[in-house]
Amino acid sequence: MAIISLTLSTPSTFNKTFLPLHTYQATQQGCQKSEPLLNSRINKNYRTQATVAMKESSASTPYDPSKSKIPHVLTIAGSDSGAGAGIQADLKACAARGVYCSTVITALTAQNTVGVQGVNIVPEDFVAEQLKSVISDMQVDVVKTGMLPSAGIVKVVCQSLKEFPVRAIVVDPVMVSTSGDVLAGPSILSVFREELLPMAEILTPNLKEASALLGAVQLQTVADMRSAAKLLHNMGPRNVLVKGGDLPDSMDAVDVFFNGEEFYELRSSRIKTRNSHGTGCTLASSIAAELAKGFPLLSAIKVAKRFVETALDYSKDVIIGNGPQGPLDHLLRLKSSYRQGAFNPNHLFLYAVTDSGMNKKWGRSITDAVKAAIEGGATIVQLREKDAETRDFMEAAKACVEICHSHGVPLLINDRIDVALACDADGVHVGQSDMPASVVRTLLGPEKIIGVSCKTPEQAQQAWIDGADYIGCGGVYPTNTKANNLTVGLEGLKTVCLASKLPVVAIGGIGVSNTHAVMEIGVPNLKGVAVVSALFDRECVLTETRKLHAVLKETAPMVK
Numbered sequence: 001m002a003i004i005s006l007t008l009s010t011p012s013t014f015n016k017t018f019l020p021l022h023t024y025q026a027t028q029q030g031c032q033k034s035e036p037l038l039n040s041r042i043n044k045n046y047r048t049q050a051t052v053a054m055k056e057s058s059a060s061t062p063y064d065p066s067k068s069k070i071p072h073v074l075t076i077a078g079s080d081s082g083a084g085a086g087i088q089a090d091l092k093a094c095a096a097r098g099v100y101c102s103t104v105i106t107a108l109t110a111q112n113t114v115g116v117q118g119v120n121i122v123p124e125d126f127v128a129e130q131l132k133s134v135i136s137d138m139q140v141d142v143v144k145t146g147m148l149p150s151a152g153i154v155k156v157v158c159q160s161l162k163e164f165p166v167r168a169i170v171v172d173p174v175m176v177s178t179s180g181d182v183l184a185g186p187s188i189l190s191v192f193r194e195e196l197l198p199m200a201e202i203l204t205p206n207l208k209e210a211s212a213l214l215g216a217v218q219l220q221t222v223a224d225m226r227s228a229a230k231l232l233h234n235m236g237p238r239n240v241l242v243k244g245g246d247l248p249d250s251m252d253a254v255d256v257f258f259n260g261e262e263f264y265e266l267r268s269s270r271i272k273t274r275n276s277h278g279t280g281c282t283l284a285s286s287i288a289a290e291l292a293k294g295f296p297l298l299s300a301i302k303v304a305k306r307f308v309e310t311a312l313d314y315s316k317d318v319i320i321g322n323g324p325q326g327p328l329d330h331l332l333r334l335k336s337s338y339r340q341g342a343f344n345p346n347h348l349f350l351y352a353v354t355d356s357g358m359n360k361k362w363g364r365s366i367t368d369a370v371k372a373a374i375e376g377g378a379t380i381v382q383l384r385e386k387d388a389e390t391r392d393f394m395e396a397a398k399a400c401v402e403i404c405h406s407h408g409v410p411l412l413i414n415d416r417i418d419v420a421l422a423c424d425a426d427g428v429h430v431g432q433s434d435m436p437a438s439v440v441r442t443l444l445g446p447e448k449i450i451g452v453s454c455k456t457p458e459q460a461q462q463a464w465i466d467g468a469d470y471i472g473c474g475g476v477y478p479t480n481t482k483a484n485n486l487t488v489g490l491e492g493l494k495t496v497c498l499a500s501k502l503p504v505v506a507i508g509g510i511g512v513s514n515t516h517a518v519m520e521i522g523v524p525n526l527k528g529v530a531v532v533s534a535l536f537d538r539e540c541v542l543t544e545t546r547k548l549h550a551v552l553k554e555t556a557p558m559v560k
């Protein structure tokens, strides 16, 4: 499908400037008007001239990650040394949203969780030079503006953007930091209103900024926000989002969106946290990121708001700095992965695998089974709950993660990647007919532990290629915990160990009586034994685990 974007010029103020207003999708049936990517209302301040160009572009196609052109947002903003807001927030938000972000820095601020201690404005010429360097070369899709600290800088930004038009401009009219420090004074207001706002696809003021742009009107209710949105819309931006993060006495975080025709109230729960420095910048860059991917404006705003809410919730207890307002943590998805550190193969020493049937038979909960195994000396635990209800399993798994972590023992989940993610387990163990380890790696990220059951050297080789951390090899002896399980024997175990580049744990019918024989094969990458029945199909899990631990310790020289 070819995508054609229709470009209209705006003659009076923007001579030779093309503002993209509409997108059309050419289908096999002909050229159809598509859902406008950017609001199609032609600003009433301008006389519409003509259809000027029909140029090939990928503008309206939602981003296809398999294509090599990555959506690109350019942020023109101030640096926040504390990295909660400004350029740093924009970079992190775009990274989190999967979009490339280039930067034009308009000012350096010395800033922390207490407030703004200093501002150093970048010379206008150099702002223009940065802008030209990026935009003349790098296929920018969407520009987001933040702190523009002087009227001169606003002017050069507008000038450059007329010279190098982009698909959309998101204007976040940063003026005062939450600490009350001035980031851009009243001298910018007139050039903002006259030049920048008419170029904006969307304007995203907070309550104070909306009030300043409108000449110090009082904004205290959602009704006030609606009136403000309408008045601001008259200044030229094609859409307005008045943010209500600072709305007094509001249970929700309410933002008001106005597109010139309709109002939308966007609500999310209000997160109780001190770490809300940077929400405004994050919201605006996330909107820009979604627009750059090709999504319509209203869906871009909804996704962006949800992202801010999730990030606020995720980072609500983070402690950074001693001041009243901490930064939010944008890279929430990476948070769990740095917690556990690297996989240590010695954890495979006494590998306890729970079994729901056995727990039921002996009348114990999963958590009681796990507690007893850890107390007895288990060095890693895998939950293998084939017939538990998902919700019960997830709750039990969460509790087990806490128990294991309080003892420094990793917890893995058998097969269920969803449960592992939901309870933030340390990793997953998969069999040959489960999800391929390479896919599991993509889903779990680089640092989670992945184990794969292997019976042959070829499978061991593949597990290594797929990015697994260890393999489980067996059944070494016949076992009744797995139907139709092929027994590989000690010979098979040794063959797989020798072929494996990964550490190995032996599994299948292993207990106190035969552990010695297993470990005696004496291959350095055989790190331990994985045990189900010998621990859990017994009356006292604690006693059995202790016994097995003692036997394994006798084999320790062979293991290390």
Ligand SMILES: Nc1ncnc2c1ncn2[C@@H]1O[C@H](COP(=O)(O)OP(=O)(O)OP(=O)(O)O)[C@@H](O)[C@H]1O
Binding pocket: 085, 176, 177, 178, 205, 206, 207, 243, 244, 245, 246, 253, 254, 255, 268, 269, 270, 271, 272, 273, 276, 277, 278, 279, 280, 281, 282, 283, 305, 308, 309, 312
């Ligand atoms: N405590 C909160 N819980 C949920 N959402 C919030 C909270 N505080 C702000 N938001 C949301 O964050 C976004 C940014 O709004 P806000 O009014 O805080 O902007 P801002 O004042 O420009 O931000 P900044 O603190 O970066 O200057 C809005 O969508 C708002 O509803």
Ligand SMILES: Cc1ncc(CO)c(N)n1
Binding pocket: 077, 078, 079, 080, 085, 086, 087, 109, 111, 146, 147, 174, 176, 177, 178, 183, 277, 278, 279, 280, 281
């Ligand atoms: C540099 C910079 N930009 C924006 C804001 C608004 O949060 C801030 N505090 N600092």
Ligand SMILES: [Mg+2]
Binding pocket: 178, 206, 245, 246, 279, 280
């Ligand atoms: Mg705020």
